[in-house]
Amino acid sequence: MPISAIASAREILTRLHDVMASRHTAQAKLNAVVDIIGEALESEVCSIYLLREGLLELFATRGLAQDAVHVTKLAMGEGLVGIIAANVETLNLDEAAAHPDFAYRPETGEERFHSFAGVPIIRKEQAVGVLAVQHADPRRYEDVEIEALQTVAMVLSELIANAGLVDSTGATTARPQSTAAMRIGGFKLVDGMAAGVAVYHQPRISIEHTVAEDTEAERHRVYAAFDKMREQIDRMSNQAEFGVGGEHEEVLATYKMFAYDEGWSRRINEAIDSGLTAEAAIERVQQRTRMRMREIDDPLLRDRMHDLEDLSNRLIRIVSGQLGTAAQLGLRQDSILIARNLGPAELLEYDRRRLKGVVLEEGSLTAHVTIVARAMGVPVLGRVRGVRREVAEGDRLLLDVGEQSLHIRPNAAMEEAFEAKQLITQKRRAAFAKLKAEPPVTRDGQRITLMVNAGLRDDVAALDLTGADGIGLFRTEFQFLVSATLPQRERQQRLYKDVLDAAGDRPVTFRTVDVGGDKSLPYLNHDEEGEEENPAMGWRALRLALDRDGLMKAQARALIEAAAGKTLNVMFPMVSEPWEFEEARALFEAQRAWLAARNRKLPADIRYGAMLEVPALAEVLDMLLPKLDFLSIGTNDLTQFLFAADRAHPKLAMRYDWLSPSILRFVRRVARQCHEANVPVAVCGEMGGRPLEAMALVGLGIERLSITPAAVGPVKAMIRSLDRAALAEQLSVLLAAPPSSLRDSLMAWAGQNGVELV
Incomplete structure (x- = not known):
């Protein structure tokens, strides 16, 4: 039984480094990986499933029947492995068969194994596989073992991507197949209308090297990045141009508190101790935060964790030397920002003269970015599903938050109607002002x-x-x-x-x-009955x-x-x-x-x-x-x-x-x-x-x-x-005998x- 997550992960990564540097085939490397992990965690079974042609295929195993390799396949969402990949979540079960999504595969010979733990293998924020361990005795794997698995899964992501073993996830900002005008809906966060070109907030930074050569050198890189990030946050907070004394000031104070949180920096340091590079350590902690966000039903706590993700993105950009955001590159014309989500400080970096609106795939009324956007007077449309699939960088956009709509690549008729509505809205505002x-x-x-x-x-x-x-x-x-x-x-x-x-x-x-x-x-302790099924x-x-x-x-x-x-x-x-x-x-x-x-x-x-x-x-x-x-x-x-x-x-x-x-x-x-x-x-x-x-x-x-x-x-x-x-x-007549x-x-x-x- 390993005595700490750091020791377990370091032992595994040291051996994995040698495997990855070898001249063996990708299959041989995966076969070696499951043996290394199984031995280090004293687990009777260790298996790797990878996403290929839309199915999760058993690629390598120690402990299950070898005849099942490349034969056993599960759809996304099917069985425990499919659930892990579909939800990008971790499972830790003392009795796998008791789980409602358990799917038995007789060719694997897994019937004698009771305990099960699995973590997603993540590439570009999507699950491209699953790393799973099993044991004959019914027991839950300890937290240190799960953390070691999660760290190893991150390194595996690099190995399998370099070997071309999984389906391509593609870039989220690639030009959509259709170039026709279209409309997609969303949820009103900050009301208003805006027109401009689509600008993506942040292209994803790809981490190429995960295993560290010199742990102390990686630690110093992270320390320097933390210092620079905190300077940026302090400077932005002091230079915020909108009025003083509002709740947005409290939002920024809370955000700064995250930036100086010792617990966060300690977790990154522990990941470096386990053998990861600075970038990989930050990403490792960020992945853990994302998985926690998916497990949290409370939207307000989830919003607070978005602030931590914002800071993680900023830290990775600094430590890797990549600018990476449209704010730092500068807006050249009237723009509407497209993002999965934003932190409040990231929004403050933009030129307010050219930032006309924001469209988010996620977002909520209580998110910090919504509060700051309202103070800035920037319209925001949230929960716009699939916007990063439908909108290309530079596309012309018309944003009407009141109508909860985003018009993409509008035609002349749409432009004319939009301008007419803007004019009417201005006239109505003037009339209401009177x-x-x-x-x-x-x-x-x-x-x-x-x-x-x-x-x-x-x-x-x-x-x-x-x-x-x-x-x-x-x-x-x-x-x-x-x-x-x-x-x-x-x-x-x-x-x-x-x-x-x-x-x-x-x-x-x-x-x-x-x-x-x-x-x-989050700071108010609740009763121990657990989450409420009907919170309202x-x-x-x-x-x-x-x-x-x-x-x-x-x-x-x-x-x-x-x-x-x-x-x-x-x-x-x-x-x-x-x-x-x-x-x-x-x-x-x-x-x-x-x-x-x-x-x-x-x-x-x-x-x-x-x-x-x-x-x-x-x-x-x-x-x-x-x-x-x-x-x-x-x-x-x-x-x-x-x-x-x-x-x-x-x-x-x-x-x-x-x-x-x-x-x-x-x-x-x-x-x-x-x-x-x-x-x-x-x-x-x-x-x-x-x-x-x-x-x-x-x-x-x-x-x-x-x-x-x-x-x-x-x-x-x-x-x-x-x-x-x-x-x-x-009304008396209508309510006495209501019409349809x-x-x-x-x-x-x-x-x-x-x-x-x-």
Whole structure:
């Protein structure tokens, strides 16, 4: 049994170096490799499967039947070997046959072996084979053995690529077969429109030599590269041109923390100790990070690990002496950047005069690059699958993030339509800007309160830009999500005070932290039950905050002290039963009493509200309303709970309509109860930011909307053209006997009654 991963890997690599330098055939070398690995790990079986003609073929084995070599073949995704290759993941099983994807191949004679461990052999970020070991006794292989296998797999990648044994993976930036105009879709990350030529962010750096001749020399190369990389990061952070004091500064601080992380540099050093070159050691640690990313369901933690990948790419470029990015080579014309993913510092390297937009194969709303791009004003379209297959360097691109589309090699008609839309958009913006000082009052005299949703300090600027009445939802969790550690109370307090000061006399409603479930914090320890199968309906929001009341107490004190002398509006998310609201309010009141006893300056008033997202709360609303100062309906979560449909599921995203009888009847019932109890009720969420949906909400009796800043102009224009009483009467008819499409009926009514819908 090996005593350490370093010793195991070094022993194997030393022997592999001799094998690779020999004049033997590729097959003979592979035969020698499985013997070396099997002996070093004291494993009865060691096998190498390589991808050829689309199938994973058994190329060499020690321990299985030799007659099976070049006979046993598995499709990608078939059997344990196929799963490893398809998912680019590691498997470590004490009983292989118990795995649901186990596929028995009688010609191999493997029935007497129980334990199984396998790692992918990776070339250009794709699996080109699998290295597997097996043992007769049921046992899991130790971490040191798995790490040794992963290191060896990396060296094998070089050997088999040089021998031409596997299918060619091809360059991801090669010109596509088609040169015709086409459109592909994506996911809106940062709204906007842009035109320019396609520029690839980073061609892949190919590592040619993996086994080190001089370990100390490789270590010094890495040390020098780390110093240079950290200088670059510090310089970029200091020279960032966009405003000060925003959450993007916290993003960059977190990013810098990764750059100085001793654990990361230690892992690279350990890989060098095992016998790898500097480039191979960085790539080895990067591969491990990628595999971990594939195993992580939490999108937020996965986003943080993208920052580490960004730094790894930068470090490899420095240590290899290759510039490698379009930013360092310089943009020569208006450009749209194409990348699998980006780190925030990589985006900051680009010339903002010529960088017009970004298209990502991956990306998410909470990724650091999205936050920084928003601060820079650069439109970003994410989750554009296959973009690197369809777009060639230099292709003309039209990016319309609002329409969630990318037009590739557009024809004259597409260009003309795009330019016309840009012109219309500019004119609409100008028209909406003129409405900024006008009140959102319906034609029959009903004043509607229009608020904005926010989560960043800089978002408060939207109040002046849009003329909104205030902030109806400030998502306090954003500060937690972009931080590497739990934000201290003082830091929270500074943010809340800055927001209140910037808002002036306009109200701000702070939603207490909504984390957990699918918004997991890596620094917050979770229960030991493991990953949640239904995170949106799991241990999150108020449930988590009440269980971890230290988190909520710190936030309560920060909010109370920040609002000294002002009115503090606090809203609790995901309230399911009245006792949860009462417990949360009692916690806040206890903190107010604690501060009062110490003669701290307190808010002039604290108003407490709840978010209605869980349908069960509507059934006990009569019990809760007497205790509420206000209620807010969160339509995003409410919709998925009412329909039992995950809103992030691609097959369900467009299946259920907000303008359905079930949603509208539910909202009408809640609005009526609130009006009868004289409790203000608002809707916050995407539904209220769409003019047609907002029209329906106003007709149902909703008088307060909290929406994205970009939606304020279009919704205000709709309100000012609407006769609310006439719509309320029409909705009563439609909801009593709903037509097949309420959406079509409401669109028709709006057209007939001159309602402005943009």
